[in-house]
Amino acid sequence: MTQTLHALTANRLTDGIVVFWSPTGWAERFPDAELFTDAAPAENVLAQAKAQPTVLVDPYMIDVKIEDGQPVPTSYRERVRALGPTIHPEMGKQAKGGPIIEAIQKAAGAARSTGRLSLIRRK
Amino acid sequence: MSLYRYDAIDAQMLEDRSAQFRDQVERRLSGALTEDQFKIHRLMNGLYLQLHAYMLRVAIPYGTLNGAQLHKLAEVSRRFDKGYGHFTTRTNIQFHWIKLADAPDILDSMAEVGLHAIQTSGNCIRNTTTDPYAGATAEEIDDPRVWSEVIRQWSTFHPEFTYLPRKFKIAVTASAKDRTAARSHDIGLKVRRSRDGELGFEVMVGGGMGRTPYLGQTIREHLPAKSLISYLAAILRVYNRLGRRDNIYKARIKILVAALGAEEFGRQVEAEWKALDQSALDVPDVELARIRGAFGTDHFEPRPAVSATFEARKTADPAFARFARNNLAPHKKPGYSIVNIALKTPGEVPGDCSADQMDAIADLAARYSLDDVRVTHAQNLVLPHVKLDDLPAVFDKLVELNLAAPNLDLISDIIACPGLDYCALANARAIPIAQHIAERFSDPVRAEEVGELKIKISGCINACGHHHVGHIGILGVDKKGEEFYQLTLGGSGAEDAEVGKPLGPALAANQVGQAIEDLVEVYLRERKGDERFLDTFRRTGVAPFKEAVYAEAH
Numbered sequence: 202m203t204q205t206l207h208a209l210t211a212n213r214l215t216d217g218i219v220v221f222w223s224p225t226g227w228a229e230r231f232p233d234a235e236l237f238t239d240a241a242p243a244e245n246v247l248a249q250a251k252a253q254p255t256v257l258v259d260p261y262m263i264d265v266k267i268e269d270g271q272p273v274p275t276s277y278r279e280r281v282r283a284l285g286p287t288i289h290p291e292m293g294k295q296a297k298g299g300p301i302i303e304a305i306q307k308a309a310g311a312a313r314s315t316g317r318l319s320l321i322r323r324k
Numbered sequence: 325m326s327l328y329r330y331d332a333i334d335a336q337m338l339e340d341r342s343a344q345f346r347d348q349v350e351r352r353l354s355g356a357l358t359e360d361q362f363k364i365h366r367l368m369n370g371l372y373l374q375l376h377a378y379m380l381r382v383a384i385p386y387g388t389l390n391g392a393q394l395h396k397l398a399e400v401s402r403r404f405d406k407g408y409g410h411f412t413t414r415t416n417i418q419f420h421w422i423k424l425a426d427a428p429d430i431l432d433s434m435a436e437v438g439l440h441a442i443q444t445s446g447n448c449i450r451n452t453t454t455d456p457y458a459g460a461t462a463e464e465i466d467d468p469r470v471w472s473e474v475i476r477q478w479s480t481f482h483p484e485f486t487y488l489p490r491k492f493k494i495a496v497t498a499s500a501k502d503r504t505a506a507r508s509h510d511i512g513l514k515v516r517r518s519r520d521g522e523l524g525f526e527v528m529v530g531g532g533m534g535r536t537p538y539l540g541q542t543i544r545e546h547l548p549a550k551s552l553i554s555y556l557a558a559i560l561r562v563y564n565r566l567g568r569r570d571n572i573y574k575a576r577i578k579i580l581v582a583a584l585g586a587e588e589f590g591r592q593v594e595a596e597w598k599a600l601d602q603s604a605l606d607v608p609d610v611e612l613a614r615i616r617g618a619f620g621t622d623h624f625e626p627r628p629a630v631s632a633t634f635e636a637r638k639t640a641d642p643a644f645a646r647f648a649r650n651n652l653a654p655h656k657k658p659g660y661s662i663v664n665i666a667l668k669t670p671g672e673v674p675g676d677c678s679a680d681q682m683d684a685i686a687d688l689a690a691r692y693s694l695d696d697v698r699v700t701h702a703q704n705l706v707l708p709h710v711k712l713d714d715l716p717a718v719f720d721k722l723v724e725l726n727l728a729a730p731n732l733d734l735i736s737d738i739i740a741c742p743g744l745d746y747c748a749l750a751n752a753r754a755i756p757i758a759q760h761i762a763e764r765f766s767d768p769v770r771a772e773e774v775g776e777l778k779i780k781i782s783g784c785i786n787a788c789g790h791h792h793v794g795h796i797g798i799l800g801v802d803k804k805g806e807e808f809y810q811l812t813l814g815g816s817g818a819e820d821a822e823v824g825k826p827l828g829p830a831l832a833a834n835q836v837g838q839a840i841e842d843l844v845e846v847y848l849r850e851r852k853g854d855e856r857f858l859d860t861f862r863r864t865g866v867a868p869f870k871e872a873v874y875a876e877a878h
Contacts, residue, residue, distance in 0.1 A: 212373055212377075214352070214353065214424065215353065215423060215424055215425050216377060216378070216423035216424060216425070217373055217374070217376070217377035217378040217422070217423070217424060218376070218377055219375070219376060254355060254358060254359060255353065255354070255355040258359055258373060259359070259373075276805070277744070277805070277806075277807065278375075278744060281375060281744055281745065282375050282376065285376060286376070286420075286745035286746055287745055287753065287756060288673060288745050288753075288755050288756055288759070289745075292406060292421075293376055309806075
């Protein structure tokens, strides 16, 4: 069974762009995301993220798996967030390409996103 | 054109609204407002947070635009988005890549031409929709834009109805053929005349889609037109008082009407109405005449009913003839036509329109259609007043723009919500399914052979893609973490309204296209005479269709 990793994501307040926690701060691309093997340190960063309401909206933790040696968000909703609209490959984060983006595009199957709770109230 | 012009009070209101929102955005960015505090203000200005960015939904009151407004939407999409917009089933337009910090500037810019984002979100009375052929079709009993504008003026910022239990949608139709999905609305109003010729409305209440679809039920066969606003107020008051606020999924008026029964709900409305000071609420005749006057100023030239130019091109050019057969509708004036522009070119995104296309359509409207453009609930556009002599020139320009798909109401004219490609609520993608089906049936000869077939796709149970009332409805679901699609058959949003029935177990994404092929084959095999897909389905029932789609599984 493949190991489940964790990453932190949010939307940036000023422009709504999807961001991921990286070792150097909040980054726009999933390939830069810091991957946590344990939930505890990720929860720690999540708590810090929630204390930054003028930077982020709705930070939360997502599950990540390794496929063909590359990290890929487990949920397809999170894969779409990490890529951009699948109907416009020239738009969003997928436009730059790279091996991790390609791995995300190939990935299939998923569990429900951990970030989908109470969305109708959040929108 | 005969577009209602905002007066100085309206203009000041938009300016004030934009200034208020600028202050609210600044306070959010500074931290003075929390996200929860800000969200209500954001949503009341049409600004949602979606998967990839903020989305701004701009109101197009009863789907009517002039050229300057369409040019402005093109400008907004270029300056603040990625050069395109998405027309919605509420006849609005939304931009998917908006920055929060830009939103006040966008509202300022749009206010210059009377555009805004009021009534595009929140639990208020949303943008009223109407017949896109209003003022152009001879079928209509009265111009429904007049009544839609009356409703707009009454409902905008209405203090009593700004915090309803849930959002509230009204449609006004005035022809025998319903192009508004009136029975799928919280209130559907059908303009009619009584036996003695008095203008009035059939009032239908409690329709809606979402996870619990209902068709609206008639609570009054004939409401005198002059009493419209007081009667709407009575309905809204009963709903505001009794509608559920404890459960968001049971908060729409359809749940209340279903729980009470239409008869009892109607009785309570009548009692409320009688207790109201109707004369203080209803629109004075002089004001109604003023609003009506704004819509009656189109100048149609006297023209021959037959155009030699138009007829010659039809004879010489099969592609033009096909476009004429499928995308034109009769106009009330001789020598004119209604032109439907299907934003459904196979392979493209349903309802999407690029900035260049918007500019070009605005120019076409200015030159050929009395500066008038309509948006339809099927995510298409209409040039309502084109001279027959001008149709070849309009067609040629649409071909150049890749907007001449001759497929109105045919199998590739598919409604699709943004789905999981953009929407934070979606469970599955809708657009790629629509693109795949449209490309499979892109042969216009075959599409015409199949005839009227309305496919509607939603990426989740909220049903923004109106799947419940599709002849074939497709609902995206999350099945054990995979995108699956539940098909329904036999729905209709037209005058023969009906909620579709589930076909069987949900299908994987790569099975949907073949399933549509199978359904079409059954229809072509079973149909009698001039039956549409819907007619055949209603006659045969689900059995032969189900058997064809699931045969391989057995």
